Amino acid sequence: MKPVFTYTKGMTAVDTSYCPGCTHGIAHRLIAETLEEMGKLGDAIGVAPIGCAVQAHKFMNVEMCESAHGRAPAVASGIKRVHPDKLVFTYQGDGDLASIGMGEIVHAAARGEKICTFFINNCIYGMTSGQMAPTTLIGQKTTTSQEGRTREQAGMPIKMSELLSNLDCAVYIERVALNSPANIRAAKKAVRRAFEVQEKKLGFAFVELLSTCPTNWGVTPQDAMKWLGDKMIPYYPLGVFRNPEEVRA
Amino acid sequence: MSTTKLFFAGSGGQGILLMGQMITYAAMLEDKAATFLPSYGPEMRGGTANCTVIVSDAPVGCPLIYEADAVVVMNLPSLIKFEPMVKPGGLLLINTAIVNQPAKRSDIRVLEIPVNDIAMDLGNPKVGNMVMLGALVRATNVVSEDAIRQVMHKTFTGEKAKLNDANMQAFAYYKQYA
Amino acid sequence: MTEKVLMKGNEAFAEAAIRGGARFYFGYPITPQSEIPEYLSRELPRRGGTFLQAESELGAVNMAYGAAAAGGDVFLSSSSPGIALMQEGMSFLCSSEVPVVILNVSRGGPGIGGIQPGQADYFQATRGGGNGDYKLIVFAPASVQEAIDLIYEAVPLANAWQNPVFILADGILGQMMEPVRLPEPRPFLEEKDIRAKKPWALTGYGGDDSGRRIVKSLRMQPDELEAHVEKLFRKYERAQKELCRYESVGIEDADIVFVAFGTVSRIARESIDLLAAQGIKAGLIRPISLWPFPYAAFDALGKKTKLVISAELSMGQLIEDVKLGVNGRYPVALIHRTGGMLPTSVEVADKARQLYQDIIKG
Numbered sequence: 001m002k003p004v005f006t007y008t009k010g011m012t013a014v015d016t017s018y019c020p021g022c023t024h025g026i027a028h029r030l031i032a033e034t035l036e037e038m039g040k041l042g043d044a045i046g047v048a049p050i051g052c053a054v055q056a057h058k059f060m061n062v063e064m065c066e067s068a069h070g071r072a073p074a075v076a077s078g079i080k081r082v083h084p085d086k087l088v089f090t091y092q093g094d095g096d097l098a099s100i101g102m103g104e105i106v107h108a109a110a111r112g113e114k115i116c117t118f119f120i121n122n123c124i125y126g127m128t129s130g131q132m133a134p135t136t137l138i139g140q141k142t143t144t145s146q147e148g149r150t151r152e153q154a155g156m157p158i159k160m161s162e163l164l165s166n167l168d169c170a171v172y173i174e175r176v177a178l179n180s181p182a183n184i185r186a187a188k189k190a191v192r193r194a195f196e197v198q199e200k201k202l203g204f205a206f207v208e209l210l211s212t213c214p215t216n217w218g219v220t221p222q223d224a225m226k227w228l229g230d231k232m233i234p235y236y237p238l239g240v241f242r243n244p245e246e247v248r249a
Numbered sequence: 250m251s252t253t254k255l256f257f258a259g260s261g262g263q264g265i266l267l268m269g270q271m272i273t274y275a276a277m278l279e280d281k282a283a284t285f286l287p288s289y290g291p292e293m294r295g296g297t298a299n300c301t302v303i304v305s306d307a308p309v310g311c312p313l314i315y316e317a318d319a320v321v322v323m324n325l326p327s328l329i330k331f332e333p334m335v336k337p338g339g340l341l342l343i344n345t346a347i348v349n350q351p352a353k354r355s356d357i358r359v360l361e362i363p364v365n366d367i368a369m370d371l372g373n374p375k376v377g378n379m380v381m382l383g384a385l386v387r388a389t390n391v392v393s394e395d396a397i398r399q400v401m402h403k404t405f406t407g408e409k410a411k412l413n414d415a416n417m418q419a420f421a422y423y424k425q426y427a
Numbered sequence: 428m429t430e431k432v433l434m435k436g437n438e439a440f441a442e443a444a445i446r447g448g449a450r451f452y453f454g455y456p457i458t459p460q461s462e463i464p465e466y467l468s469r470e471l472p473r474r475g476g477t478f479l480q481a482e483s484e485l486g487a488v489n490m491a492y493g494a495a496a497a498g499g500d501v502f503l504s505s506s507s508p509g510i511a512l513m514q515e516g517m518s519f520l521c522s523s524e525v526p527v528v529i530l531n532v533s534r535g536g537p538g539i540g541g542i543q544p545g546q547a548d549y550f551q552a553t554r555g556g557g558n559g560d561y562k563l564i565v566f567a568p569a570s571v572q573e574a575i576d577l578i579y580e581a582v583p584l585a586n587a588w589q590n591p592v593f594i595l596a597d598g599i600l601g602q603m604m605e606p607v608r609l610p611e612p613r614p615f616l617e618e619k620d621i622r623a624k625k626p627w628a629l630t631g632y633g634g635d636d637s638g639r640r641i642v643k644s645l646r647m648q649p650d651e652l653e654a655h656v657e658k659l660f661r662k663y664e665r666a667q668k669e670l671c672r673y674e675s676v677g678i679e680d681a682d683i684v685f686v687a688f689g690t691v692s693r694i695a696r697e698s699i700d701l702l703a704a705q706g707i708k709a710g711l712i713r714p715i716s717l718w719p720f721p722y723a724a725f726d727a728l729g730k731k732t733k734l735v736i737s738a739e740l741s742m743g744q745l746i747e748d749v750k751l752g753v754n755g756r757y758p759v760a761l762i763h764r765t766g767g768m769l770p771t772s773v774e775v776a777d778k779a780r781q782l783y784q785d786i787i788k789g
Contacts, residue, residue, distance in 0.1 A: 009636075041636070042631050042632045042635075042636065043631045043633070044631060045497065045629050045630075047493070054645055055645070057641045057643070061636055061639065062632075062639075063629045063630070063631055063632055063639055063640050063641070064629075064641055064642075065492075065493070065496045065523070065629060065641065065642035065643065066642070066643040066644060066645055067489065067492075067493075068489060068515050068516065068519055071485065071486070071489035071492075071515075071516075074482075074485070074486040074487075074490045074493065075489050075490070075492055075493035075496075076493060077479065077490050077493065078453065078489070078490035078491060078492065078493025078494030078495070078496075078497065078499070078501075079493040079494065079496065079497040079629065081451060081477045081479065081490075081494055081499065082451065082494050082497035082498060082499035082618065082621070083497055083618060083629075083630065086630075086631050103482050103483060103485070103486065104482065104485075104486055104489070106482075107481075107486065270433070270604065273433060273604055273606075274433045276606075277431055277433050277606035282606070283605070283606060284603055284604070284605050285433075285603060285604035285605075286599065286602060286603040286604075287602055309605075309693075310693045310694065310696050310772065311690065311693045311694040311697060311769070311771075311772060312599060312603045312690075312693070313599065313769055315771050315773075
């Protein structure tokens with residue numbers, strides 16, 4: 001009998017600790033499956049952020065280290081210098097990457113570090129339970145923007161993919177979403193391209209994955225998927241921002 | 250135990266630090282203990298430059314000094330500021346090509362040397378500091394002339410080796426202090 | 428033995444790190460140690476190593492953490508305010524037991540302070556400037572040669588203890604030149620040998636995921652975290668037995684015993700001679716390891732000693748360890764300057780004599 005589904009070797013047998021409807025599990029799995037398909041699970045080194053995914057190493061079956069809040073791109077830069085032929089990646093949320101870690105991500109991208117960054121953008125701080133993130137949308141209510149974020153008080157949400165696209169050595173940048181089977185398939189292709197960019201040592205590769213946080217958004221898992229499509233994608237348009245010729249399909 | 254404490258002061262570009270380093274290097278070649286300490290600060294050019302050198306038969310204590318056996322001043326601000334630093338009976342060497350004011354103290358020995366003028370006469374305006382170095386070495390015997398000669402050959406190599414003759418000529422100029 | 432060379436402190440420190448085996452350097456410019464990144468940017472690539480100028484000291488310490496977690500031998504340097512910025516990483520390195528050699532060419536503080544030498548980072552180095560229970564192994568050189576020797580030794584020592592080794596120098600040592608002898612270079616650890624030499628390091632597990640390695644400091648369960656910290660402290664306890672170092676000069680029958688490290692210890696030695704000329708016998712305890720602190724050195728003080736003086740470039744930080752070492756057996760006094768000022772040997776001797784005479788008179 002031909003199996004129609006098997007677990008990826010890229011994930012451990014441990015159940016993830018993420019909330020129902022959270023897309024971290026999907027994002028982990030896309031990375032893990034891709035590395036398995038590339039035959040690179042044993043040649044990958046990941047850096048987990050501070051945030052809900054700090055324990056990603058429990059679930060993703062690759063060698064990993066934790067990083068202080070926001071510093072993952074610096075940590076990965078160090079790892080890559082020691083192991084230039086391994087696939088080194090960071091997995092970071094929006095508070096980690098776009099707020100406290102803005103310096104590290106911009107400079108890693110500017111240097112063209114031959115690493116991949118997977119940026120989980122869900123418009124909120126998850127682990128600290130629902131505070132305003134630099135990506136929180138205008139009008140979005142959080143525990144530190146209780147009447148809804150305003151431009152006057154907190155400025156506009158940061159579009160990281162667009163921002164990093166100004167840097168010449170950030171050679172591959174794509175924004176994808178995890179809210180539908182079609183979008184998830186597209187996301188997996190983006191993850192694959194990012195690793196190929198690194199394998200070919202072309203420069204810095206960045207995939208922004210629009211994700212959910214039903215718990216801190218205060219909605220059901222189903223409504224979270226809808227909110228992502230209705231609210232996030234209009235402000236954070238999907239698409240390829242930078243794409244080197246060498247990996248164009 | 251003999252210890253000699255030297256202080257060099259002038260403006261950036263006068264070769265102040267080089268004088269100090271050459272003495273320190275020469276002391277090392279003579280197997281003496283020595284320290285060289287430059288002042289350090291935000292000014293890169295045209296600011297004040299000074300350095301301290303200690304040469305001793307025994308390990309050197311603090312590399313910073315408040316009183317010197319000999320002080321070299323290459324410009325007027327340095328004379329005003331550092332004349333008091335010469336210990337009683339000590340030596341003050343003044344570059345009178347630039348400093349147009351005499352020393353005030355009478356309890357010290359003063360050597361007035363117009364090093365820039367001498368350098369011009371020698372045909373190379375850059376060797377003023379070597380003229381001063383020669384006078385200092387002869388007047389203090391802190392290191393031997395031979396050691397300085399070796400330092401020149403070790404320091405100025407490659408492109409800079411062609412400066413050796415001019416430097417040695419300048420260094421040898423002030424024979425009367427031997 | 429190699430021949431004597433005349434080197435500027437900072438360049439000698441950088442060269443010692445390379446010769447010690449540090450193949451990776453991450454840094455950010457700051458006075459008075461910028462000659463170190465300058466030197467290494469030129470020399471490391473030439474010799475098969477890696478130099479990377481970081482976006483900040485935060486970036487530098489985290490690059491160091493990444494490279495060292497991946498098995499590289501790493502050297503990191505900065506000066507006081509930059510070291511302050513690195514404290515997040517120090518706590519991380521200690522908890523994750525990742526070895527790095529860190530040099531502080533310290534200057535006066537607080538705040539931006541100044542650029543002249545200071546010792547007011549003593550607490551930061553020995554008490555832990557970052558969060559949580561941890562210890563750096565801290566050495567304080569008093570000469571360029573001693574700094575070279577300590578940095579050279581620190582590379583294998585950090586690996587052996589799986590802990591950062593911290594060298595606390597000062598601006599004078601960094602800027603001065605002294606004749607020195609450089610040690611023979613050790614070969615760099617090659618990437619292919621990391622797995623055998625550092626079995627805990629991240630290299631990718633290859634074909635067999637049973638030995639999958641994780642470098643971490645997060646422990647959400649309090650009992651698990653407590654057990655981890657207790658494990659770290661068993662290591663620190665062993666370090667206290669094995670790593671204490673100091674030099675003492677004539678303390679057994681001294682009337683006054685100075686305690687001083689780094690540049691100040693050189694001043695104190697001159698003050699001892701000045702006091703001897705006045706008929707007062709003074710001695711010196713010079714801690715070389717600041718953590719673990721050589722408390723036992725004070726057990727050698729005799730009945731004749733009337734006074735122990737902590738001489739330092741801060742408002743009184745070393746003196747806390749001096750008091751712990753003296754443990755009430757002798758009066759303890761402070762002679763200090765701060766803000767980048769140094770006391771002269773005459774000043775130290777005069778103050779010491781006054782303090783001593785006050786005690787004699789009762």
